Amino acid sequence: MGTTFHSHHQTTKPRYFFMKKLIPWTLYIILPLALLHLYLFPLSPSPPPNSTSTTISDSSSSFTATTTTAAAASSSSSSSQEEVADELSQQPPSWPPCNYSDGRWVPHSGEPLYRGTSCKTIKEGQNCMAHGRPDTGYLHWRWQPQHCPLPPFDPAAFLRLIENKHLAFVGDSMARNQLESLLCLLATASEPELVYRDGEDNKFRRWLFRDWNATVSVLWSPFLVKGDEKQEALGLNYNTLYLETADERWAAEVEAVDVVVFSFGHWYLHSAIYYENGVVLGCHACPEFNHTEIGFFDVFRKAVKTAFGEVSRRYGNADKLVVLTTFSPAHFEGEWDKAGACPKTEPYKQGEKEMQYMDALMRRIEVEEAAEAEKGGGRVKFEALDVTEMALLRPDGHPGPYMHPNPFANGGGGGRVQNDCVHWCLPGPIDAWNEIFLQIVRRWKKSEGK
């Protein structure tokens, strides 16, 4: 992927990029505006206050295979849990790691570890199977790294790795999408117990895997830095960001967290005014203001630096792991509001789809900043979970129209069908992000000798 990116980069300079305003603006403004509600997720009605916790604790699932695993896993002595962990640690511990991002999607006849019908914590909009998505081919691909094996996700091993630890996902709806994949994967070994919830549409939630005293949480922070989200209902149709200050909603919690996964970026495509140290730095997609258009790439880099700086400051030299999941490309084709806006049912072949300038640059910023932070990180480990290329190859993995139940019932309403070509079906390709994430956590624990 490196060569593709570099050649692309050399021919597409930022100046050229901003001169070509019309094209990017169509892409980066109209589309995101139209999709804003996806990120704000008002589409699925919030469940009644007690419903999630009751369904979560209802373990009377008829999913025999997983209940067996669960029983085995939770009743197993810690020595057999060690075995599971040891099994995964055949390869010698190494840092820097094997490049899991260098690989391809290969056909796989096996079944996903979980089903939409068996996992209780899938957000409505990503529950493609339950919403009537007819094709199942997208479930039968595995990510195969070029130079190292990627073992299938082992839920008991993962829980063992985060025993007595707190793992937090921080960011936007992509962070939540990855969290929900992980919860479904882990739930096949042990039911998560929802122990805390707060915020509109449960933007702040925490689960406990009691047998392992393992805590997993999600914290909403679409910019990672301090910011005011646009509120169209109030006529506020741009975001305001304060680039030098981390968002206190996660920063205040992070000291108690052992493993942080940041995942964000899509909100940076929206109209925004940027402040730094009390001064307006410029804005993006802001014709109504007399501020300089500065795009969002430099600003995004500053935000990553601020977030990493904040965790470094708060963690000091503690044994912590900070992961940044890289930007995940959208796959809209044709008109975003028409049926089949991401109609593909198979992955792209390698080299079939060139990465867009924006996706490539967002990823590059994240990879570079993670490497930079790792250099000075001491015992705090920083690593990019580089999923951009593997995500790019999976146009078939999005809910598309199946973000809603049975979108084509009654002839599809005869008009516009809303499509989600940003988030991922569960189960789906995003489960592979967590297979790699497991390896990152495992290596971190080995390197720290824990």
Ligand SMILES: *[C@@H]1O[C@H](CO)[C@@H](O)[C@H](O)[C@H]1NC(C)=O
């Ligand atoms: C939620 O649970 C609490 C405690 O179990 C109970 O007192 C309350 O009535 C429940 N609320 C609803 C809406 O079911």
Ligand SMILES: *[C@@H]1O[C@H](CO)[C@@H](O)[C@H](O)[C@H]1NC(C)=O
């Ligand atoms: C991993 O491989 C990908 C794809 O070849 C490449 O783009 C990336 O730069 C590599 N990462 C590292 C850390 O070498």
Ligand SMILES: *[C@@H]1O[C@H](CO)[C@@H](O)[C@H](O)[C@H]1NC(C)=O
């Ligand atoms: C349980 O996990 C938390 C981290 O989430 C840790 O602080 C605490 O010490 C653990 N409790 C025990 C008994 O190990």
Ligand SMILES: *[C@@H]1O[C@H](CO)[C@@H](O)[C@H](O)[C@H]1NC(C)=O
């Ligand atoms: C916009 O800013 C420029 C440069 O600061 C200034 O010359 C101009 O008068 C401003 N226009 C308005 C409408 O405020």
